[in-house]
Amino acid sequence: QYFPRHDQMLLANVNVYLRAELAPRWRTMSEVRFLYAPRGADTVQPDGTVSQTSTSTDDFAERGRTVFWGGVQIERAYLEHDITNWLSIRVGQFLTPYGVWNVDHGSPSLVGIKRPWIVRQQFFPEWQSGFELLGRRAFESTTVGYHLTLSKGRFVPNSTFATNDDVAIGGRAFVEHRGDGLMRVGGSVYRGSFTSKSERWLPTS
Numbered sequence: 776q777y778f779p780r781h782d783q784m785l786l787a788n789v790n791v792y793l794r795a796e797l798a799p800r801w802r803t804m805s806e807v808r809f810l811y812a813p814r815g816a817d818t819v820q821p822d823g824t825v826s827q828t829s830t831s832t833d834d835f836a837e838r839g840r841t842v843f844w845g846g847v848q849i850e851r852a853y854l855e856h857d858i859t860n861w862l863s864i865r866v867g868q869f870l871t872p873y874g875v876w877n878v879d880h881g882s883p884s885l886v887g888i889k890r891p892w893i894v895r896q897q898f899f900p901e902w903q904s905g906f907e908l909l910g911r912r913a914f915e916s917t918t919v920g921y922h923l924t925l926s927k928g929r930f931v932p933n934s935t936f937a938t939n940d941d942v943a944i945g946g947r948a949f950v951e952h953r954g955d956g957l958m959r960v961g962g963s964v965y966r967g968s969f970t971s972k973s974e975r976w977l978p979t980s
């Protein structure tokens with residue numbers, strides 16, 4: 776992107792999907808992403824020195840070998856139940872149903888090499904934890920679908936979890952038509968507040 780001096784070959788995503796049919800109309804789905812991070816972050820101290828958070832440790836299976844810890848990011852994990860043929864409910868952590876990049880999350884085929892700017896800015900939260908109602912109904916060559924979400928709002932992974940006394944609501948509706956090709960038109964809405972809370976402990980005399 777910024778014409779680095781030395782080219783690199785990088786691996787971005789290794790995602791593992793786990794899905795189980797628990798009973799008729801009951802199923803569960805989870806997705807985890809394996810990360811190289813945290814690999815250490817440079818921090819500039821007030822005196823101008825630079826320190827790095829070390830993630831290195833001794834390999835317990837091979838004496839004298841150093842390994843670097845990475846992390847695992849939970850993309851989604853929910854329980855789903857089909858109430859009718861056109862109505863299902865999800866409970867847990869799910870991807871916000873907006874835009875093709877989140878709706879087709881994890882697709883092996885992507886249009887571009889990176890997500891659009893408006894998606895990267897996360898005007899819609901990428902994840903939510905709560906309830907989701909969803910379904911679709913087919914009428915010959917046309918299908919109508921919907922999503923309704925109720926959650927505690929924007930979810931921030933790998934941080935002190937945000938505190939929020941409000942609830943967030945959202946939804947998505949789309950129409951899909953199959954003729955000589957496939958055409959899908961849809962829109963999404965989201966409304967919720969986001970409040971983060973931090974506490975600092977000061978020594979007292």
